Amino acid sequence: MYSKIALSIGGSDSGGGAGIQADLRTFMALKVHGCSAITCITAQNSIEVTCVQPVEKNTLLNQLDTLFADFGIDALKTGMLLNESIINDTASKLNTYKITKIIDPVMVTRTGSKLLEDSAINAYKKLLLPIADLVTPNIYEANLLSGLEIRSKEDIENSARKIIGLGAKAVLIKGGGLKDMKGKDFFLDLNGRKEWLFNNFINTKNTHGSGCTLSAAICGYKALGFDLFDSIQKAKLFVEKSLDNSYKIGSGPGPLGHH
Ligand SMILES: Nc1ncnc2c1ncn2[C@@H]1O[C@H](COP(=O)(O)OP(=O)(O)O)[C@@H](O)[C@H]1O
Numbered sequence: 001m002y003s004k005i006a007l008s009i010g011g012s013d014s015g016g017g018a019g020i021q022a023d024l025r026t027f028m029a030l031k032v033h034g035c036s037a038i039t040c041i042t043a044q045n046s047i048e049v050t051c052v053q054p055v056e057k058n059t060l061l062n063q064l065d066t067l068f069a070d071f072g073i074d075a076l077k078t079g080m081l082l083n084e085s086i087i088n089d090t091a092s093k094l095n096t097y098k099i100t101k102i103i104d105p106v107m108v109t110r111t112g113s114k115l116l117e118d119s120a121i122n123a124y125k126k127l128l129l130p131i132a133d134l135v136t137p138n139i140y141e142a143n144l145l146s147g148l149e150i151r152s153k154e155d156i157e158n159s160a161r162k163i164i165g166l167g168a169k170a171v172l173i174k175g176g177g178l179k180d181m182k183g184k185d186f187f188l189d190l191n192g193r194k195e196w197l198f199n200n201f202i203n204t205k206n207t208h209g210s211g212c213t214l215s216a217a218i219c220g221y222k223a224l225g226f227d228l229f230d231s232i233q234k235a236k237l238f239v240e241k242s243l244d245n246s247y248k249i250g251s252g253p254g255p256l257g258h259h
Pocket residue numbers: 137138174175176177182183184185199200201202203204207209210211212214236239240243
C-alpha cells in the first residue's frame with residue numbers, strides 16, 4: 001500500500017502543528033511513507049517559539065546518508081533550515097540527489113518568531129534556488145528572496161520572475177500575506193507557464209502549519225507520480241480541506257486536521 005517515499009528536511013515543532021510533524025502527518029494522509037531529517041529542534045506552542053537548537057552537522061548529514069543508502073526516496077521537501085551552515089550542508093547533499101526537490105523557504109512563524117537567521121538569505125539564493133524544482137515562498141519570503149517589495153498582484157508576478165531569474169525551475173508565491181488574497185497563489189515556471197491558482201477561503205484562525213502542509217502535500221503528490229502542476233493543484237485542495245478540519249488546542253492558531 002505504501003509504495004512511495006517522501007522526505008522532509010526541516011525543524012521539529014514540539015507543538016505538533018508545523019514543521020516535520022505537519023509534514024509526516026500530511027505524507028501519511030496521502031498514503032506516502034514519510035521519512036525525516038531533522039535540522040533543528042524548536043520548543044514551540046500555538047503562541048511562541050521559546051527555544052531553537054540546531055542539530056550537529058554530522059547528525060544532519062548522517063540522517064540523509066542513512067536514508068539514501070537504503071531507501072528509494074521519490075521526492076523531498078525542505079522546511080526550516082535556520083542558518084547558513086545548515087543550508088550549506090543540506091545543499092551539498094541535495095546537489096547529488098536526482099529527485100524532485102521542493103524548497104519551502106521558511107523564515108518566520110505567523111506569530112512573528114524568526115526561523116531563519118538574516119545572514120542566511122543569501123545562501124538560500126545562491127545554493128538552494130538553483131537546485132529547486134519548486135520554491136514556495138509567502139509574501140514576506142518572496143520579498144526577501146527577490147528584493148522586491150510586494151503590495152499588489154502585479155508585484156507578486158514581478159517577484160516570481162525574479163525568483164525564476166535566480167535559478168528556480170518553478171515558483172509558487174502564496175498570496176495570503178496581502179489583503180483579500182487568502183487562498184490565491186501565483187505559479188510561474190521556467191518555460192513561462194503562468195497561472196493564478198485559487199482555492200476556497202476557509203474562515204478559521206487555526207492555520208498553524210498551513211505553509212508546511214502545502215509544501216509537504218505537493219511533495220507527497222509528486223512522490224505518487226503526479227506532475228508538478230497537478231501536484232500543486234491537488235495540494236491546494238488538500239490544504240483547503242485540512243483547514244476546514246482544523247482545530248484549536250492552545251490559545252493561539254491551532255493545527256490543520258486530516259480525515
Ligand atoms: N484561510 C484560508 N483559506 C483557504 N486557503 C488558505 C487560507 N490560509 C492559507 N491558505 C492557503 O494555504 C496555503 C499556505 O499558505 P500560507 O498560510 O499563506 O503559507 P505560510 O504559512 O507559508 O505563510 C496556500 O496555498 C494558501 O493559499
